[in-house]
Amino acid sequence: MEITKRKKEQKYRTSKKNIKENFIEHLNLSLGKDFSNATLWDKYHALALLVKDRVVEKWLKTQKKYYETTDVKRVYYLSIEFLIGRLLYNNLLNLQIDEEVKKAMKDLNLSLEEIAEAEPDAGLGNGGLGRLAACFLDSIATLGLPGYGYGIRYDYGIFKQVIKDGFQIELPDDWLKNGNPWEIERKDRTVKVKFFGRSESYKDEDGNIRFKWVDTFDVLAVPYDTPIIGYGNNVANTLRLWSAKALNEFDFNNFQKGNYIKSAESNAIASAISKVLYPNDAFYSGRELRLKQEYFFVSASLQDIIRRFKKQFGNQFDLFPKRNVIQLNDTHPALAIPELMRILVDEEHLPWEKAWDITIKTFAYTNHTVMPEALEKWEVHLFERLLPRHLEILYEINARFLDNAKKIFNGNIEKIRNVSIFEEGNVKQVRMANLSIVGSFSINGVSKLHTEILKKNVFKDFYEIWPEKFNNKTNGITQRRWLLQCNPGLSKIINETIGSEWITNLDYLKNLEKFADDKSFLDKFYEVKQNNKIRLSRYIEKELDIKVDPESIFDVQVKRLHEYKRQLLNVMHIIYIYQRLKENPNLDIYPRTFIFGAKAAPGYRMAKLIIKLINSVANVVNNDKDIKDKIKVIFIPNYNVSLAEIIIPAANVSEQISTAGKEASGTGNMKFALNGALTIGTLDGANIEIKECVGDENIFIFGLTAEQVSKLKESRLYNPYDIYLRNEHIRNILDAINNSFFEKNNPDLFKDIFQSLLFGINGSQADEYMLLADFDSYKTRHKEIDLTYRNKYTWNKKALLNVARVGIFSSDRTIREYAEDIWKVKKI
Numbered sequence: 092m093e094i095t096k097r098k099k100e101q102k103y104r105t106s107k108k109n110i111k112e113n114f115i116e117h118l119n120l121s122l123g124k125d126f127s128n129a130t131l132w133d134k135y136h137a138l139a140l141l142v143k144d145r146v147v148e149k150w151l152k153t154q155k156k157y158y159e160t161t162d163v164k165r166v167y168y169l170s171i172e173f174l175i176g177r178l179l180y181n182n183l184l185n186l187q188i189d190e191e192v193k194k195a196m197k198d199l200n201l202s203l204e205e206i207a208e209a210e211p212d213a214g215l216g217n218g219g220l221g222r223l224a225a226c227f228l229d230s231i232a233t234l235g236l237p238g239y240g241y242g243i244r245y246d247y248g249i250f251k252q253v254i255k256d257g258f259q260i261e262l263p264d265d266w267l268k269n270g271n272p273w274e275i276e277r278k279d280r281t282v283k284v285k286f287f288g289r290s291e292s293y294k295d296e297d298g299n300i301r302f303k304w305v306d307t308f309d310v311l312a313v314p315y316d317t318p319i320i321g322y323g324n325n326v327a328n329t330l331r332l333w334s335a336k337a338l339n340e341f342d343f344n345n346f347q348k349g350n351y352i353k354s355a356e357s358n359a360i361a362s363a364i365s366k367v368l369y370p371n372d373a374f375y376s377g378r379e380l381r382l383k384q385e386y387f388f389v390s391a392s393l394q395d396i397i398r399r400f401k402k403q404f405g406n407q408f409d410l411f412p413k414r415n416v417i418q419l420n421d422t423h424p425a426l427a428i429p430e431l432m433r434i435l436v437d438e439e440h441l442p443w444e445k446a447w448d449i450t451i452k453t454f455a456y457t458n459h460t461v462m463p464e465a466l467e468k469w470e471v472h473l474f475e476r477l478l479p480r481h482l483e484i485l486y487e488i489n490a491r492f493l494d495n496a497k498k499i500f501n502g503n504i505e506k507i508r509n510v511s512i513f514e515e516g517n518v519k520q521v522r523m524a525n526l527s528i529v530g531s532f533s534i535n536g537v538s539k540l541h542t543e544i545l546k547k548n549v550f551k552d553f554y555e556i557w558p559e560k561f562n563n564k565t566n567g568i569t570q571r572r573w574l575l576q577c578n579p580g581l582s583k584i585i586n587e588t589i590g591s592e593w594i595t596n597l598d599y600l601k602n603l604e605k606f607a608d609d610k611s612f613l614d615k616f617y618e619v620k621q622n623n624k625i626r627l628s629r630y631i632e633k634e635l636d637i638k639v640d641p642e643s644i645f646d647v648q649v650k651r652l653h654e655y656k657r658q659l660l661n662v663m664h665i666i667y668i669y670q671r672l673k674e675n676p677n678l679d680i681y682p683r684t685f686i687f688g689a690k691a692a693p694g695y696r697m698a699k700l701i702i703k704l705i706n707s708v709a710n711v712v713n714n715d716k717d718i719k720d721k722i723k724v725i726f727i728p729n730y731n732v733s734l735a736e737i738i739i740p741a742a743n744v745s746e747q748i749s750t751a752g753k754e755a756s757g758t759g760n761m762k763f764a765l766n767g768a769l770t771i772g773t774l775d776g777a778n779i780e781i782k783e784c785v786g787d788e789n790i791f792i793f794g795l796t797a798e799q800v801s802k803l804k805e806s807r808l809y810n811p812y813d814i815y816l817r818n819e820h821i822r823n824i825l826d827a828i829n830n831s832f833f834e835k836n837n838p839d840l841f842k843d844i845f846q847s848l849l850f851g852i853n854g855s856q857a858d859e860y861m862l863l864a865d866f867d868s869y870k871t872r873h874k875e876i877d878l879t880y881r882n883k884y885t886w887n888k889k890a891l892l893n894v895a896r897v898g899i900f901s902s903d904r905t906i907r908e909y910a911e912d913i914w915k916v917k918k919i
């Protein structure tokens with residue numbers, strides 16, 4: 092009786108009728124608007140609120156269930172970035188009410204698509220690392236695991252990029268200005284985070300020497316929760332983001348002394364901590380505010396985790412690692428290690444050895460890069476000022492660890508120096524990667540190759556000590572956002588052909604292989620791609636006022652701009668084609684549209700110069716009548732998650748061309764393959780595993796291997812200037828760049844690019860990223876792409892086999908592996 096009543100109610104809640112009623116109710120009662128005077132934002136807001144009602148019901152039930160389950164083990168994912176994008180459509184799909192809502196809106200003469208566009212992107216991340224965290228949240232909830240994301244609620248996310256005269260300009264991303272309907276402020280869970288001060292020792296009643304951290308400057312951390320809903324399973328987990336606030340809006344000590352302005356100052360200092368995301372991708376810059384951000388969210392999160400643990404298990408800290416596991420997304424949250432030690436030793440008064448045992452059974456660390464400029468190292472001076480007690484704890488951790496290491500290494504000084512948490516030198520520094528390895532029971536890389544490089548090169552001395560700690564977890568992407576949501580056309584024909592099981596089990600796409608020679612299916616498959624290309628062409632025409640031909644090959648490179656990702660190699664190839672066409676306007680090439688999207692870190696000069704070069708080349712190529720529109724070059728500004736959702740489904744060719752050994756995994760590569768683009772790529776990161784899955788004949792691999800790159804570098808035989816002299820094509824390309832052929836009124840503009848490729852710049856090696864070494868094989872593969880595309884069925888068969896064979900790159904698979912091998916957490 093009860094059950095049928097609840098079911099009826101449930102059904103009613105998801106009916107078109109109820110959705111319409113609730114929508115109007117929210118417009119009227121929550122927002123105080125009439126239907127007739129509601130703005131697009133109001134409509135979006137009302138729809139989001141009605142969705143949130145349905146999410147929160149499930150959220151409360153899920154959280155209650157977790158609390159009532161006594162043997163629950165929780166996983167905490169600590170990440171300084173979550174690149175979520177929009178949530179409305181994602182939540183509608185995961186709740187499986189998208190169809191009813193679409194119909195309800197239609198009845199009200201509204202378009203769901205248009206309303207969804209009103210939502211700003213939650214851009215609380217730079218690129219791959221932050222997007223991975225967002226995909227993981229989706230998979231953790233869909234697998235029904237008791238998981239929590241912890242991070243920072245930045246007032247300003249990744250900057251908005253506009254292009255002016257071909258140059259990148261950064262504008263602030265004020266994503267919260269109209270409010271955020273998805274979040275729930277939890278003032279009651281506010282905690283205090285301490286900074287500065289000093290460490291003081293004292294004797295307790297039993298005569299033990301203890302330490303406390305005193306005279307601190309305290310800041311409030313206020314949590315904001317966003318429920319993360321699983322697909323069709325009634326599970327809703329929590330993403331808890333911390334916002335910094337002053338202890339007192341006005342510091343009354345100063346206020347009473349008559350210092351009105353000074354009293355407001357501490358407020359500004361406090362709230363600065365969660366003001367803005369650092370816009371560097373894979374680059375470390377040792378700024379004090381960044382260290383504050385890291386400690387701020389780590390300390391708040393650990394206090395929250397321990398509060399939740401104590402509520403259920405009291406002071407039974409022996410149980411802590413059995414009930415909790417904390418995954419560190421890169422080294423940014425590594426301060427959690429000394430912070431947990433401080434809490435257990437200084438506040439809970441556990442013996443050091445006991446506390447350390449608990450700590451190393453709790454943490455697991457994911458490494459994301461082997462590039463030296465990305466590895467975090469903090470000056471000891473800064474550490475000492477900001478976190479004096481943590482520095483003492485680090486010295487103790489390191490001393491004990493090195494005692495052991497000395498024995499294992501038989502006193503080999505170099506090895507001991509390599510593994511130390513401290514780097515000696517002019518300025519003594521704390522190495523966050525070493526800290527993360529010493530303090531964790533698991534260290535994982537994010538693709539097979541990357542994990543091998545960690546074990547053999549970057550962390551080989553650690554691998555000698557603890558081979559069992561190292562493991563691989565190849566990255567993945569959620570098919571809910573990266574196929575179901577962004578490519579409704581493809582999803583539809585897949586569902587009609589093999590059913591919809593793939594939405595929660597991506598391996599099911601294997602069943603599409605049967606249709607690889609089915610011309611009527613390939614026709615439909617081709618048509619879907621064409622429609623996606625038309626959708627992107629419309630966007631390009633509307634935003635950039637450039638017409639592109641949807642019949643041309645869409646050749647796409649979208650990702651952060653980095654020298655190692657080699658957008659410049661792509662540009663060199665475009666210049667090469669352009670020069671061939673100028674020589675012979677009747678050259679037989681298949682029309683191609685080269686599409687770029689990339690943000691450069693605001694302080695990264697060379698990256699910004701490459702953006703300008705892309706735009707200059709685009710300007711010349713697109714306006715040259717001689718080449719008869721055979722090629723076009725498009726730079727789409729402000730690449731973000733929502734743009735990725737339009738661009739990727741429209742791609743024929745996916746450019747994954749990093750210098751081998753540099754891209755830890757890549758996840759863009761997986762999104763493209765899943766949406767039926769063919770990859771042109773190096774044997775780097777997950778490209779290698781994509782090749783193994785799709786087959787050599789369905790991917791265009793080129794260039795040196797990681798091993799060849801490192802051998803060539805070690806041999807010091809690599810001489811790009813020789814290549815320049817010998818290779819006429821390369822010479823013509825580089826000369827055109829150097830002579831400013833593409834920017835005639837600014838003759839010196841691109842000289843640094845030429846300089847950097849041939850001679851090195853500011854101490855860098857000549858052609859550090861080996862573009863000239865790989866150019867010829869790159870251009871050969873591109874020629875094959877041109878020829879292959881001409882045969883529609885050949886091409887579409889390859890593209891379909893990519894879709895069918897990349898199921899393994901679902902983040903559901905990745906999370907299942909984390910859960911089984913590292914976390915030991917189970918579905919409730």
Ligand SMILES: *Cc1c(COP(=O)(O)O)cnc(C)c1O
Pocket residue numbers: 217218219222649650651730731732735756757758759760762
């Ligand atoms: C997936 C994604 C990335 C990562 O792309 P890579 O090609 O793996 O570097 C970066 N930014 C956005 C917006 C993404 O969606």
